[in-house]
Amino acid sequence: MSSQHGFDGSTTYSRGRKALTVADGVNRVLLELRRLGVDEQDTIISTNVPTRLDGLPRSGVREPDDPGAAVYWEERGGARRVMAIDQYLTVADNLAAIAATLEAMRAIERHGGAQILERAFTGFTALPSPGAEKSxxxxxxxxxxxxxxxxxxxxxxxxxxxxxxxxxxxxxxxxxxxxxxxxxxxxxxxxx
Missing domain, CATH: 1.10.287 (Helix Hairpins)
Structure with a gap:
């Protein structure tokens, strides 16, 4: 029997059930963004995990001291967004939490809350990059x-x-x- 700590803070016990990996978290985030109409090429996933050649976080490496994750994306209309979560103890769980939040926001949109969704996303507007020109x-x-x-x-x-x-x-x-x-x-x- 093994124990798992889910991104919701719970502990589950199961036989033979595999733990969430960073790759699982990345795939969930990319899937939810695709469902929002965001292309993978317009997405950056930022963690303290070493990256693969394609720039995405690598699975199967030691958990970093800071397990936080941030996802940056550009919408079709050009709006730039960012969502960051460092609530959980693993990068995989923080990525899954981002995916779950995106899924919930899509549900709001599906049920006629487009204005509510836009107001919610306003809080995720990306700040200028550190290299951006200062005034x-x-x-x-x-x-x-x-x-x-x-x-x-x-x-x-x-x-x-x-x-x-x-x-x-x-x-x-x-x-x-x-x-x-x-x-x-x-x-x-x-x-x-």
Whole structure:
């Protein structure tokens, strides 16, 4: 007799029943996304499990310290979504939980709750990727509504002093600070 811990937190005992694998979880997620009209090529499954050559998580490897899973996808209309779960103790269970959530959301849509579904998915809108370009306000460390050129100039000087290569910064950081200052001057109507 073996025991299994399901993604719902329960423990089940069975004879000869195999445990959920990462591959099972991946397949469930991809199936639910296909049912929502999302192509596999528009999907990224992110875990701390080493990946196969096709980029999907590998089954049969040691469970990572962080078993969380996230799934990113792009809908037909171009909306980008992300759903992340780290509620359970294994990557496979967290992937199965994502699949179960997607299945439940499809049921809402099937039963006429399209507006409810859209509101629910709004919470899963993907954030910009870490490599996405930052605004000049973010780079210089000023509030998004800052319009005072002297306050922006002071922020530029602080960032330049901090990120200058002669003071331990890098050429890339300094280039980003200089580019942000140029963008700020253009946007605020100050001659370059």
């Amino acid at each position: 000049w306000q973010e780079v210089l460390g000023v509030p998004p509504d800052e319009r005072d050129i002297e306050a922006v100039r002071a922020a530029f000087r602080r960032q330049a002093a901090q990120h200058h290569p002669d003071r331990g910064g890098s050429l890339e950081q300094m280039a980003a600070v200089n580019a942000a200052w140029q963008q700020a001057k253009v946007e605020l109507g100050v001659a370059p």
